[in-house]
Every structure is written in C-alpha cells, then in structure tokens.
Amino acid sequence: MPEEVHTGSIKQLIPEFIEKDPKEYSPELGELIERLTRRKILKPLIMVGLNTSGRIAGARRVFEAVTGYLKERDIDAEVAETGAIGLNSEEPVLSVQLPGRTRVLFINVTVDDVQVILDDVFHHTIPSEKLLGQIRDENMDAWQDVPFLDELAFFSRQRRILLKHNGIIDPLSIDAYIAHGGYRTFLRTIRYHTLEEICVMMEESGLRGRSGSGFLTGKKWMVAQQTPAEQKYLVCNAEESDPGAFMDRALMEGNPHQLIEGICIAAYAIGATKAYIYIRSEYNDSIRKLSAAIQAARDYGILGHNIFFSGFNLSISIRKGPGAFVCGEETALIASMEGKRGMPQSKPPYPAVRGFHKKPTIVNNVETLSNVPHIIANGPEWFRGIGTGECTGTKIFSVSGRARTRGLIEIPMGTSLEVLVQEIIGGSQSGHTLKAVHIGGPYGGILPANKLNIPVCYETFRRAGAVLGAGGILVLDEKTCVVDLVKYFMGFMKHQSCGKCIPCREGTKRMSELLDEITRKPLAEDQHDTLEKFRGLMQLEKLADVMRDTSLCGLGQLAANPLISALRHFREEFEEHIFDRHCKPNVCRELRTYYIDVELCTGCTVCAKRCPEDAIIGTERHPYFIVPDKCTGCGICKEVCKFSAVFYN
Amino acid sequence: MDRIDQILSDFQQVNRDALIPVLQAVQDEFGYLSGESLEKIGAHLRLPASKIYGLATFYSQFTFAPRGKYHIRVCNGTACHIDRSTSILKELNKQLGIVDGEATRDGMFSLEVVACMGACGQSPVIAINEEYYPKVRSSAIRGLLDDIRMKHS
Numbered sequence: 001m002p003e004e005v006h007t008g009s010i011k012q013l014i015p016e017f018i019e020k021d022p023k024e025y026s027p028e029l030g031e032l033i034e035r036l037t038r039r040k041i042l043k044p045l046i047m048v049g050l051n052t053s054g055r056i057a058g059a060r061r062v063f064e065a066v067t068g069y070l071k072e073r074d075i076d077a078e079v080a081e082t083g084a085i086g087l088n089s090e091e092p093v094l095s096v097q098l099p100g101r102t103r104v105l106f107i108n109v110t111v112d113d114v115q116v117i118l119d120d121v122f123h124h125t126i127p128s129e130k131l132l133g134q135i136r137d138e139n140m141d142a143w144q145d146v147p148f149l150d151e152l153a154f155f156s157r158q159r160r161i162l163l164k165h166n167g168i169i170d171p172l173s174i175d176a177y178i179a180h181g182g183y184r185t186f187l188r189t190i191r192y193h194t195l196e197e198i199c200v201m202m203e204e205s206g207l208r209g210r211s212g213s214g215f216l217t218g219k220k221w222m223v224a225q226q227t228p229a230e231q232k233y234l235v236c237n238a239e240e241s242d243p244g245a246f247m248d249r250a251l252m253e254g255n256p257h258q259l260i261e262g263i264c265i266a267a268y269a270i271g272a273t274k275a276y277i278y279i280r281s282e283y284n285d286s287i288r289k290l291s292a293a294i295q296a297a298r299d300y301g302i303l304g305h306n307i308f309f310s311g312f313n314l315s316i317s318i319r320k321g322p323g324a325f326v327c328g329e330e331t332a333l334i335a336s337m338e339g340k341r342g343m344p345q346s347k348p349p350y351p352a353v354r355g356f357h358k359k360p361t362i363v364n365n366v367e368t369l370s371n372v373p374h375i376i377a378n379g380p381e382w383f384r385g386i387g388t389g390e391c392t393g394t395k396i397f398s399v400s401g402r403a404r405t406r407g408l409i410e411i412p413m414g415t416s417l418e419v420l421v422q423e424i425i426g427g428s429q430s431g432h433t434l435k436a437v438h439i440g441g442p443y444g445g446i447l448p449a450n451k452l453n454i455p456v457c458y459e460t461f462r463r464a465g466a467v468l469g470a471g472g473i474l475v476l477d478e479k480t481c482v483v484d485l486v487k488y489f490m491g492f493m494k495h496q497s498c499g500k501c502i503p504c505r506e507g508t509k510r511m512s513e514l515l516d517e518i519t520r521k522p523l524a525e526d527q528h529d530t531l532e533k534f535r536g537l538m539q540l541e542k543l544a545d546v547m548r549d550t551s552l553c554g555l556g557q558l559a560a561n562p563l564i565s566a567l568r569h570f571r572e573e574f575e576e577h578i579f580d581r582h583c584k585p586n587v588c589r590e591l592r593t594y595y596i597d598v599e600l601c602t603g604c605t606v607c608a609k610r611c612p613e614d615a616i617i618g619t620e621r622h623p624y625f626i627v628p629d630k631c632t633g634c635g636i637c638k639e640v641c642k643f644s645a646v647f648y649n
Numbered sequence: 650m651d652r653i654d655q656i657l658s659d660f661q662q663v664n665r666d667a668l669i670p671v672l673q674a675v676q677d678e679f680g681y682l683s684g685e686s687l688e689k690i691g692a693h694l695r696l697p698a699s700k701i702y703g704l705a706t707f708y709s710q711f712t713f714a715p716r717g718k719y720h721i722r723v724c725n726g727t728a729c730h731i732d733r734s735t736s737i738l739k740e741l742n743k744q745l746g747i748v749d750g751e752a753t754r755d756g757m758f759s760l761e762v763v764a765c766m767g768a769c770g771q772s773p774v775i776a777i778n779e780e781y782y783p784k785v786r787s788s789a790i791r792g793l794l795d796d797i798r799m800k801h802s
Contacts, residue, residue: 053768056781088770243726243765281673281710282763322669322708325764339665341707400728400769407770441727472727480731488730492764498707587733 005035010175011300017178018187018308036179038169039139041099044077044122046070049093049167051084051253052285053246058110059092065114066094075122083254085167086408087132087154088246088400093167096121102140103168105132105149135168154405157424159386161394162370163410166254171289174296177257183302185377186264190310198269198376199225205380206392207372211237211328211365212440212469212554214458223352224270224360232272233361236263236369237333238279238286241325242441243492244472247396248366250408252279252286255370256293262369263316264302265376270362273313278333281320290318325442325496329553330355330363332498343500344553365470367396387413391457395471401438402428403475411456418452421475432477436569440469442489442496443558445565446482465565467558481587482570483577486562487515493559504556507547511540511563518577519588521632533578537567592633592648598623600645607637607646652678653686657693668694672705681712709764717752717759719797721745722776726765729773733787737773738762740787744794757801758794 010017013029025033034040048054048063063081070077085093090107094117097103106117108130120127126146133147142148149155160166169176177183189198203218224232236259240248252259267275279287294316297303305313319337327333327342334356336342355361371393375383384392391413397420399406404426411420421427421437428434434449445466447454454460461468476485494508514536544560551557567574576582583591596607596616601623608616608624615630616637626637626646638646656674660667671694675686682705684698691698705711723738742748745758752759768774771783782793 052766053770056766056768056771056774056783058783088768091770241764243730244728244769246765246767246769249767282766320670320673322673322710324708336669337666339668339704341704398769400726400772401731406728438727474727474731476731485727485731488727 005032005175010036010178014178014187014300014308018184018191022181033179036173036175038097038103038176039137041078041097043099044075045097045103046077046079046118047082047095047097047170048079049084049091050081052249052283053088054084054091054093055285057091061111062092062094062109062114065111066118069114069118080170081172082168083166083171084250084408086163086250086410087405088408089403089406090132093132095167098122098124100141102134102137102142104134104143104146106130107132153426154407154409154424157415157419158410159394159412160410161374161386162251162258162367162396163254163408165258166250166408169255171254171256172292174257174293174300177255181377182257182373183261183264183297183300185373186261186268187302187308189265189376190268190307190312195225195269195271196222198265201376201380202269202372205375205383207368207375207383208391208458209365210367210371210395210470212467214468217364217368220352220364221266221270221362223350224272224362227353227360229360231274231357231359232270233356233359234263234267234270234272234275235330235333235337235356235361235363236275236277237328237330237363237365238277238283239321239328239333240283240366240470241280241323241328242470242472244398244400244441244474245470246398247408247471249283249286250398251366251370251396252283253289256286256289257297258370258373259290259366260293260297260303260316262372264314265372266362266364266369267314268312270360272362273315275314275316276319276337276356277316278319278321278327278337281322287318287320294318324498325492326498326553326555329555332553333363334361341498343498344555346552367471388455388457390459395456395468397471397473399425399473399475401473401475402432402477402480403473404429413457414455416452417447417454417456420456420473421452425475428475428477432479434475435478435480436476436482438474438476438485438562439472440467440561441472442492443467443554443561444469444472445561446476446485446569447565448569451569465561465568467561479585479587481583481585482566482573483515483519483583484587486566487512487519489562490515490559493555497555497559501551501553501556503547504551504559507543507556508559510543511560514540515563518574519583520590521581530578534575537574537578540564541567586648589635590633592635593628594626594631594633594635594637594646594648596624596626596637597645597647600643602643602645604642606640606642610636610640612636653689657689660693663694665694665696668696668701668704669708672701672711676711680716681714683713712750714750714752715756718757719777720759720761722761722763722766724764724766724768724772724774724776725762726769726772728769729765732773734773736787737775737785737790740790744791757798 050059092109094109095103095105126143133149136148199222207217208214263275324342327336329344330351331345332342351361387393394410394412396410436446436448438446454464458468490512494512497504497508499505548557603621613630615627618624660671687698687701725734749762766774775782775785
C-alpha cells in the first residue's frame with residue numbers, strides 16, 4: 001500500500017464493496033477502508049470545522065494558521081476541513097490525530113492558540129486549556145487524563161445517527177463517505193429490492209416528516225409510487241427559513257453525501273428519474289458542498305444513466321430558492337420551482353398525485369431524507385426500536401438563545417425535554433435563571449421552565465401547546481421579554497404571509513398591531529383605552545381560531561400559536577405591559593420611563609432641545625425634569641447627556 | 650455583446666421554469682435588477698415585464714437598487730433578536746442615516762436586515778460584505794464604520 005491514498009482509489013472496488021459482506025472484503029479493500037476512514041493514518045491529521053457558523057467565528061483564520069504553522073516548521077501532516085460537530089457556541093473547533101492515537105478535539109480555538117496546541121500535541125502531551133475531549137476508538141491508543149466525548153454531558157445523552165460523522169469526516173470526500181459504508185445501501189437497493197419493498201419498509205419504520213408535518217413518509221411515497229405517470233419527481237426541501245433552525249444546514253455542510261444517498265433511494269422508491277434540491281439561496285456553503293457531492297457521485301457512476309447496470313437513471317439538480325418563508329410549504333415550493341410566486345394551493349390533489357408540472361411529486365425535508373439510508377440499511381425494526389411507538393427514530397434540535405451550550409443535539413424521540421434543556425445544554429447561561437423555552441420557531445409555542453417534563457414527540461408537544469416544527473429551540477432567561485418575543489414572531493409572520501388567504505394576511509397584521517400597541521406607551525391614555533386593549537388581546541383567541549380554520553397552509557393556521565401559548569403561560573407579563581406599562585426585563589424600549597438625576601444634571605439644556613416630544617422641562621443651569629406622561633422612552637436624552645444624568649428604572 | 654445578453658444566451662430553454670434562475674443570474678452579475686434588465690428578460694422569456702416585476706417583488710432575494718460598496722447585513726433571527734440586534738440596527742441607522750434596504754448617497758454603505766445567517770451560536774451577528782462579526786455590540790459599530798471610512802480617505 002502506498003504512502004498516499006489517492007482520491008478515486010476506491011472507485012474500482014465498488015462492485016466488491018456492494019456484493020460482499022463487509023467481513024469478507026479483500027485485504028486490499030479492507031486496508032483502503034481503514035485508511036479512508038482514518039482508523040489508520042501514516043501522518044498526523046489536523047481538521048478544522050469550516051462550516052458556516054465556524055467560519056463566522058473565525059475558523060478560516062485558524063485553518064490558515066495551521067497550514068502556516070506546518071509550513072514554517074516543515075512538518076508533514078494533512079490538514080482537512082470538516083463540518084459542524086454541534087457545539088456552535090464553542091467554535092472554532094480544531095481536532096488533531098496522531099498515527100495510532102485517538103483524535104483529540106479543541107474548542108474556542110483562536111489563531112494564537114494554534115501554536116500552543118500543536119506544539120504540545122506534537123510533543124505527545126495534551127494541553128488542558130481549550131480541550132474538549134477525545135473520540136473513543138478501541139483500535140487506537142487513548143490519551144491519558146483526556147475525557148472521552150461520550151462521557152461529556154453534552155454528548156452522553158445524545159444518540160447520534162444522522163450527525164454521527166458530522167465534524168469528523170471531510171464532507172467533500174466521497175471516498176470517506178463510501179469507506180464509512182456509504183452508498184452501499186443505495187446500490188444494493190437498486191439491485192435487490194423492488195420499489196414497493198422500499199415503500200413498505202419505510203412505512204413500517206414509522207418515519208414521519210421531520211419538517212413539522214409529522215406525516216408518515218412511507219405512506220406518502222406509496223401514493224406517488226402507485227400513481228401512474230410517465231415522469232415523477234422527487235424534491236428535497238432545503239428551504240430552511242425558520243429563524244433559529246440550522247439542523248438541515250449542518251447536515252448538508254457536514255455530510256452532504258448522506259443526503260444525496262437518501263435522495264437516491266427515495267427517488268428509486270417512487271420511480272422518479274429526476275430529483276431537485278430546493279435550497280435557500282443564502283446557503284452558499286451548502287450549495288457548494290452539494291454541487292461538489294453531486295458531481296462526485298456522477299463521476300463514480302452513482303448518479304446518471306443506467307446506474308451500475310441496474311437500468312435505473314437518476315439526475316439531481318439544485319434550485320436556489322429566492323427567499324420566501326412560505327416556500328417551505330410543499331405546494332408553494334412547487335409553484336416557486338415553476339417560476340411563479342410561492343403561494344400554496346388547496347389540497348387535495350396532493351403533490352404526490354399531481355405536483356411539479358402536474359406530475360406526481362414527493363417533497364421531503366433534508367432531515368427526513370437523511371434518515372432513509374439508515375432505515376434501509378438497518379431495517380425498519382431497528383428504527384422502530386429507537387424512540388416511542390408513535391414517534392420513531394431520533395430528532396435533531398438546534399438550540400440557540402440564552403443557553404449555556406448552543407448547538408445541535410440529536411436525541412431519540414420520547415426523551416424528556418427536561419433532559420435536553422437541563423442536562424445536555426446545561427440550562428441557561430451562568431448567573432442567569434432559566435425562564436422558558438420556545439420550541440418550533442415562529443409557529444411554535446412557549447413552555448415555562450417548570451413544565452418541561454414532557455417527552456419529545458409530535459403529539460405530546462401539540463397537547464402541551466407547543467409544536468415540534470423543524471426542531472428549533474430558543475432558550476429564554478429572565479433578561480428576555482415574552483411579549484417582545486411574541487411581537488417579533490408575529491412581525492415575522494406578517495412579513496412572510498404570502499397574502500393569498502385573507503384571514504392570514506389581515507389576521508397577522510391585526511395581531512401585530514395589537515402587540516405593537518401594548519409595547520408602546522401612548523401619550524394620553526385613560527382607563528377605558530387600557531381595558532379596550534385588554535379586551536382586544538382576549539379576542540385574539542377567537543381570531544386565532546378563525547385563522548386556523550380558514551387558512552390554506554400551516555403559516556396561517558399556526559401563526560397565532562406563539563401568542564396563544566404565551567398568553568396561556570405568561571399572562572401576567574401581558575397584563576403588566578398593559579396595566580402597569582412596565583416591562584420588567586427592560587426589553588420593550590418604548591415602555592421605559594427616563595428620569596434625570598438632580599445631583600448630576602447641570603442644566604445644559606441639550607436634552608430638552610433634542611427631545612422630540614418636548615417632555616423635558618426646566619430652567620437653564622438648574623436640574624431639568626422629564627414629564628413621565630409625555631416621555632415615549634426613545635432614549636435620545638440618555639444618548640446626548642454628557643453628564644450621565646439620565647437613567648431609567 | 651451586452652453582458653445581459655450573454656447571461657440570457659446561457660438560458661436556451663425558454664419557459665417560465667427558467668425565470669427565477671435567470672433573475673438570480675442577472676442579480677449575481679449586476680448586484681440588482683434594473684428596469685432595463687427586467688424588460689430584456691421579459692423579451693427573452695416572452696413574459697410581460699410587469700409579471701416579472703410582480704414575481705421579483707414577492708421574493709426577498711431580489712433588489713431593485715444598486716448596493717453600496719460596503720453592504721452591511723444585520724441578522725435579525727430569533728437568537729440575534731433576543732440578544733438585542735435591534736439596538737445594533739438602530740445604531741447603524743443613526744450612524745449611516747439610512748434604513749433597511751437603502752444605500753448612503755455616496756454609495757459607500759448599504760443596509761439590509763436578514764432573517765437568519767445561521768450562526769445562532771454566535772449571536773448577535775452582522776456582516777460587512779463577506780466579513781462576519783460575531784457577538785457584536787452596538788457600541789462597537791462606530792469604530793467599525795470609522796475603520797472602513799479611514800481606509801478610503
């Protein structure tokens with residue numbers, strides 16, 4: 001075996017790779033797999049997580065520092081990029097592996113740390129600073145006094161199936177994916193299984209749509225498969241535009257071939273020869289990696305005409321979504337692909353019967369499709385063994401907000417939300433108290449900190465007033481205002497409503513106005529107005545019912561969800577805003593009342609001149625005074641005061 | 650041959666499916682969609698320019714005015730929002746004298762609020778062209794802008 005493993009060296013061995021049992025592989029193939037999976041390396045390997053969020057944290061500079069370090073010292077080592085390991089708040093992540101030893105990961109690495117870390121590791125010691133842990137591998141020598149990743153609180157309760165190779169393998173290397181057993185399932189599927197068998201297996205597995213619909217994926221496939229048509233389509237929905245959801249991006253950036261394999265199997269199962277990936281145009285890095293992955297698969301003959309003499313043809317192309325939240329809905333997505341405005345259509349007919357260009361079309365989300373190779377490879381029983389009876393498999397959550405650790409978490413369905421929030425991500429940031437958790441993005445719901453003991457599942461979440469949605473989790477502490485958050489989501493929905501259904505278009509607007517109203521301090525308001533506001537708020541529940549019953553798509557049906565659940569659990573906070581005109585965490589700027597410290601004010605008149613409401617009165621060279629009823633809380637006086645005399649409570 | 654004709658000649662398939670990819674290609678080239686380019690696209694795809702304009706305004710990706718030399722994007726995703734991205738935006742509005750979707754008169758800066766940049770672990774985030782600034786504070790904005798202005802004076 002030569003020193004270097006050339007790219008493409010596994011290509012010739014693919015027939016053996018598919019046909020034989022992995023235990024009976026020839027020594028040549030076995031050795032190659034050892035090398036490509038990095039279980040056996042001949043020179044040091046350094047990997048940097050160059051996913052989008054890592055890049056934003058400065059991973060590119062770390063990568064350059066590593067190459068610079070090696071060049072300067074003339075060290076023969078391999079530097080490669082990888083995806084997100086899931087610790088987004090601790091990026092950039094750097095990992096080092098020496099021949100024969102386990103791989104060690106470092107977090108929060110800066111350019112200056114690179115030299116310290118690499119100096120130590122090349123001298124066979126592991127610096128304790130910035131250290132995360134080592135990856136367990138029985139065939140390699142473990143480092144002394146370095147924790148294993150699976151012992152850390154963040155990883156120990158997770159069950160990583162889809163994210164298994166994220167942040168570990170080079171996403172751009174098809175060889176690495178194949179060496180880890182990739183594409184074997186697809187290539188065996190098209191040889192040994194009929195279309196119906198795959199659909200039945202999927203149905204038996206109980207996999208449900210991961211974008212929030214919760215519909216049985218296998219059932220949907222079966223409909224499309226049994227609808228006769230000369231052309232069928234498979235569309236991968238990668239229009240991940242929920243703010244706070246980034247699991248699909250991580251899957252595409254960290255392991256694009258897993259998704260491509262899922263698409264291949266799904267397309268085969270429904271009898272489609274054309275597949276599309278509809279992806280947000282902002283996802284540059286995902287687009288780059290998927291394009292490279294598709295090209296590599298084509299070069300290997302895994303995509304194209306008559307794939308490995310099976311008679312099955314498949315081409316995958318990428319369509320960039322021009323940016324509309326509503327295009328996450330399948331009929332709107334199809335309209336957008338046809339060059340129209342992304343507006344939902346009434347169903348039925350379902351796209352599985354009549355979709356893109358009026359042909360049977362299956363639209364599946366990235367996470368759903370990434371599950372497919374695992375289900376087919378291990379069988380539906382294996383998949384049903386994970387999770388609960390109603391909800392099988394794992395679910396990936398993306399945690400953001402005021403959490404101690406923010407990132408990606410994959411846990412079996414049925415795990416308690418409390419475990420996720422308290423044990424895995426460690427609750428709120430130190431020094432703060434956990435107030436609530438918002439789940440499911442702009443159409444999700446809020447759950448207070450003491451009501452988190454519910455298992456993760458579509459039905460239990462719905463019963464608790466939250467929505468599983470795409471799996472975005474936002475952690476809130478005492479410094480965040482629930483009313484402001486609801487206002488934010490409603491503003492988002494108002495902006496994203498496509499305008500087709502009047503209840504959604506007008507309803508989101510009305511709700512948004514009302515929330516604006518209660519977070520703003522009117523100049524003159526009597527008791528009557530206050531009560532009117534409160535009545536308006538109470539009537540919102542009725543409005544929410546109308547929107548749910550009469551809107552075509554999920555956007556309108558669920559738009560009021562954050563508000564309804566917030567009213568249910570945090571009613572007192574709304575009342576405080578309405579009656580006391582006070583926002584405890586001081587987030588709602590316009591409710592602030594400013595005061596002038598008489599000790600500090602010199603009477604320079606600057607604030608009085610700049611006040612847009614003429615709310616500041618006084619005489620020159622004597623302390624000034626703010627009339628509370630006139631003050632709108634704009635804060636200009638505080639900004640212009642040179643003596644820091646203006647404050648708010 | 651005009652640059653726009655060159656782009657259009659790449660799209661031989663003349664049907665409605667090609668409309669969004671054509672608009673994206675034109676915007677990638679020019680940075681925005683001008684009235685003239687919409688008319689040319691319409692003529693090529695045999696669609697009225699009004700329909701194209703109607704479609705383009707529906708989607709957030711398309712802009713109809715040229716961007717500044719430094720295009721500033723402020724993330725207002727959920728995580729950035731609760732980390733007070735609004736005050737960063739306010740500071741930028743104040744410092745530049747422009748609001749979301751506008752450009753300064755000298756063509757130096759333009760401002761855009763985006764839904765989510767996908768770095769929710771690093772919130773709040775802003776980007777100036779392709780340079781990202783994680784965990785940015787509103788008090789640091791002035792210095793950032795001054796640095797850029799210094800480079801050009």
